Amino acid sequence: MTEKKKTGGLAGVSAGATAICTVGKEGAGLTYRGYDIYDLADNASFEEVAHLLMHDKLPNQAELDAFVARIKSMRGLPDEVKQVLEMIPGDSHPMDVLRSGVSILGNVEPEGDFSNQKNAADRLLACLPSMLLYWHHFHTDGRRIDVETDDDSLAGHFLHMLHGKPPSELHRKTLDTTLILYAEHEFNASTFAARVITGTLSDMHSAVTGAIGALRGPLHGGANEAAMELIQKFTSPEEATQGVLDMLARKDKIMGFGHRVYTTSDPRNSVNKKMSKILADEFGDTLLYEISEAVEKVMWDEKKLFANADFFAATVYHFMGIPTYLFTPIFVCSRITGWTAHIMEQRADNKLIRPAADYIGPGLQVYVPIEDRA
Amino acid sequence: MTEKKKTGGLAGVSAGATAICTVGKEGAGLTYRGYDIYDLADNASFEEVAHLLMHDKLPNQAELDAFVARIKSMRGLPDEVKQVLEMIPGDSHPMDVLRSGVSILGNVEPEGDFSNQKNAADRLLACLPSMLLYWHHFHTDGRRIDVETDDDSLAGHFLHMLHGKPPSELHRKTLDTTLILYAEHEFNASTFAARVITGTLSDMHSAVTGAIGALRGPLHGGANEAAMELIQKFTSPEEATQGVLDMLARKDKIMGFGHRVYTTSDPRNSVNKKMSKILADEFGDTLLYEISEAVEKVMWDEKKLFANADFFAATVYHFMGIPTYLFTPIFVCSRITGWTAHIMEQRADNKLIRPAADYIGPGLQVYVPIEDRA
Numbered sequence: 001m002t003e004k005k006k007t008g009g010l011a012g013v014s015a016g017a018t019a020i021c022t023v024g025k026e027g028a029g030l031t032y033r034g035y036d037i038y039d040l041a042d043n044a045s046f047e048e049v050a051h052l053l054m055h056d057k058l059p060n061q062a063e064l065d066a067f068v069a070r071i072k073s074m075r076g077l078p079d080e081v082k083q084v085l086e087m088i089p090g091d092s093h094p095m096d097v098l099r100s101g102v103s104i105l106g107n108v109e110p111e112g113d114f115s116n117q118k119n120a121a122d123r124l125l126a127c128l129p130s131m132l133l134y135w136h137h138f139h140t141d142g143r144r145i146d147v148e149t150d151d152d153s154l155a156g157h158f159l160h161m162l163h164g165k166p167p168s169e170l171h172r173k174t175l176d177t178t179l180i181l182y183a184e185h186e187f188n189a190s191t192f193a194a195r196v197i198t199g200t201l202s203d204m205h206s207a208v209t210g211a212i213g214a215l216r217g218p219l220h221g222g223a224n225e226a227a228m229e230l231i232q233k234f235t236s237p238e239e240a241t242q243g244v245l246d247m248l249a250r251k252d253k254i255m256g257f258g259h260r261v262y263t264t265s266d267p268r269n270s271v272n273k274k275m276s277k278i279l280a281d282e283f284g285d286t287l288l289y290e291i292s293e294a295v296e297k298v299m300w301d302e303k304k305l306f307a308n309a310d311f312f313a314a315t316v317y318h319f320m321g322i323p324t325y326l327f328t329p330i331f332v333c334s335r336i337t338g339w340t341a342h343i344m345e346q347r348a349d350n351k352l353i354r355p356a357a358d359y360i361g362p363g364l365q366v367y368v369p370i371e372d373r374a
Numbered sequence: 375m376t377e378k379k380k381t382g383g384l385a386g387v388s389a390g391a392t393a394i395c396t397v398g399k400e401g402a403g404l405t406y407r408g409y410d411i412y413d414l415a416d417n418a419s420f421e422e423v424a425h426l427l428m429h430d431k432l433p434n435q436a437e438l439d440a441f442v443a444r445i446k447s448m449r450g451l452p453d454e455v456k457q458v459l460e461m462i463p464g465d466s467h468p469m470d471v472l473r474s475g476v477s478i479l480g481n482v483e484p485e486g487d488f489s490n491q492k493n494a495a496d497r498l499l500a501c502l503p504s505m506l507l508y509w510h511h512f513h514t515d516g517r518r519i520d521v522e523t524d525d526d527s528l529a530g531h532f533l534h535m536l537h538g539k540p541p542s543e544l545h546r547k548t549l550d551t552t553l554i555l556y557a558e559h560e561f562n563a564s565t566f567a568a569r570v571i572t573g574t575l576s577d578m579h580s581a582v583t584g585a586i587g588a589l590r591g592p593l594h595g596g597a598n599e600a601a602m603e604l605i606q607k608f609t610s611p612e613e614a615t616q617g618v619l620d621m622l623a624r625k626d627k628i629m630g631f632g633h634r635v636y637t638t639s640d641p642r643n644s645v646n647k648k649m650s651k652i653l654a655d656e657f658g659d660t661l662l663y664e665i666s667e668a669v670e671k672v673m674w675d676e677k678k679l680f681a682n683a684d685f686f687a688a689t690v691y692h693f694m695g696i697p698t699y700l701f702t703p704i705f706v707c708s709r710i711t712g713w714t715a716h717i718m719e720q721r722a723d724n725k726l727i728r729p730a731a732d733y734i735g736p737g738l739q740v741y742v743p744i745e746d747r748a
Binding site: 008009010011012013014015016017019022025026031033034036039040043044048059060061064080083084088089092093095096097099103104106107108186188189190192193196197199200202203207209210211212214217218219220221351352353354355356357358361362363365369370371374 | 383481738742
């Protein structure tokens with residue numbers, strides 16, 4: 001998100017209470033249920049974090065084992081969903097694919113009573129990567145892949161399905177860490193959309209469908225793809241510096257910098273940047289990482305805008321062989337944990353979210369019969 | 375919406391500016407682009423109102439003719455959408471059907487550049503009734519209906535497809551009037567969801583998909599169905615009075631009464647009530663209308679809660695032979711005009727909608743390695 005002005009768009013206006021997350025407040029500036037994001041990124045697995053968000057606590061080993069086994073058992077796709085994924089054009093926006101897949105799942109496996117909500121949430125966590133990569137392979141190489149692998153982690157499962165073989169531990173662990181960083185972010189636009197939908201006491205699939213639609217936008221989740229496209233435009237750090245200066249002079253939007261809530265840095269950036277460097281060295285890259293650093297520097301020097309979570313995530317994914325158009329969908333596979341946590345929190349103390357508006361339209365108009373209208 | 379408390383849920387908090395609608399302010403308490411809802415309900419057609427909302431002005435005759443012809447030409451469904459509608463189970467929630475239909479349409483006919491937005495909006499207005507009734511007939515009587523009729527009005531087209539023959543002018547005009555009343559309502563929850571999604575610069579289908587998901591909830595569009603179910607529970611006005619008293623004593627939620635913004639009455643109710651009486655007399659009903667009046671009276675006497683737009687709309691639709699589970703989807707077929715007007719307005723002066731939250735969770739937690747957790 002690139003956003004400098006702090007007025008309008010409900011900036012700084014509280015839309016409710018949450019016990020899930022702080023942004024720009026305690027510890028490193030990002031906590032999930034009180035745990036500092038650096039602690040979680042350094043020490044926890046994504047599945048532990050998912051349990052923390054969706055099931056309210058960091059699991060002990062027995063709880064984690066049960067959770068992992070449960071999620072693994074829920075990866076399969078109903079035939080109806082597979083048929084729809086095959087029917088969706090191969091050149092569709094993958095976020096539209098996930099939005100449609102989740103919506104159809106809500107028809108085939110409706111949530112029903114809210115007492116089923118944890119089950120519906122776990123199911124979504126388990127099968128989003130299946131939807132995405134089933135569609136991806138069907139349309140890129142004509143294969144109907146098996147969406148059930150033996151990998152315990154979502155990160156391993158994802159890369160296994162994508163590349164057709166289990167990933168290296170470095171790649172698995174790196175993707176796992178980015179999933180932790182992306183899991184939750186308080187009342188960001190997609191989560192807030194999910195809460196607005198939930199506030200009418202609608203179902204979980206409606207709320208998640210709306211959230212995917214919001215995350216799709218370039219001012220939100222779409223930023224990591226836009227960052228990659230920017231970085232790949234340049235052939236040297238010098239060209240990148242000049243190119244960004246030119247873009248700034250033209251007042252072009254540059255994605256992956258600044259944030260609505262953070263003011264001086266995004267705590268997730270240092271983690272992503274470190275991982276990007278490690279993968280660049282392993283990949284043998286001598287260009288994209290340096291271009292990224294050059295873009296980061298000129299944005300700070302010229303605009304005092306810092307790289308946010310999306311900027312270095314782009315090259316991290318690129319070095320793992322993930323196609324750019326799957327970057328934002330990976331965000332979905334992670335953020336589903338935060339979304340469902342917020343949906344359940346909203347329901348626990350629900351109030352319809354219905355703001356007021358400032359009217360700036362015409363005063364009372366005289367109705368003129370159609371035959372007398374100009 | 376039943377909502378009495380005016381705190382929380384952004385009640386009374388401005389989330390932005392709009393030139394489209396006033397609620398509880400001027401004229402009768404509801405205006406569309408400055409026109410009083412009573413003027414529009416008494417004198418305009420739904421297509422004129424749709425043009426007013428989506429194309430910024432009441433059309434003259436030539437503009438209206440062109441608009442009607444254009445919408446008529448856009449009623450057909452792509453094969454992919456028909457196939458998905460056939461695949462969606464017949465016992466699905468029809469709001470889930472529309473949510474999925476719109477999402478799939480966004481894959482098959484993506485909006486693309488925002489310069490195409492008016493076209494995408496018109497297309498949705500034209501084909502929502504087609505989606506709904508194609509699915510309805512396929513699953514209730516096994517027929518693949520023709521979704522292109524010669525009816526000029528959406529109301530006539532809808533009833534024609536539903537009943538397999540053109541409706542009486544009384545029924546067509548009555549449905550038309552309810553569509554006018556439901557078309558737009560400022561920053562209601564579904565419209566606000568659409569604006570939050572639009573705020574990330576996402577596409578129109580994402581925003582409308584989210585809006586449908588929000589309208590689905592019983593605290594929003596679902597209220598007209600809940601009202602019908604309540605009315606049909608009783609066999610006499612006396613039983614209704616006592617039944618509602620019992621429900622109030624048990625603190626049960628009673629749908630179709632009160633409103634987040636209106637404080638003493640909903641201007642749409644008197645129009646719906648009058649139409650319900652006319653149709654009751656035509657239908658030969660001597661019960662449901664009187665039960666509705668009894669419920670309205672006891673809610674006012676006991677709780678000072680007034681019937682809102684949803685309460686008498688229920689019997690209006692019932693007397694036209696519309697199945698209860700299609701009531702909220704009809705709301706979608708109308709409100710698409712307001713939603714798309716707001717999506718276009720949000721884009722014209724966009725700002726990411728990202729509020730803050732009050733943190734009520736735990737303070738900074740000490741991270742404990744998994745082997746040491748209880």
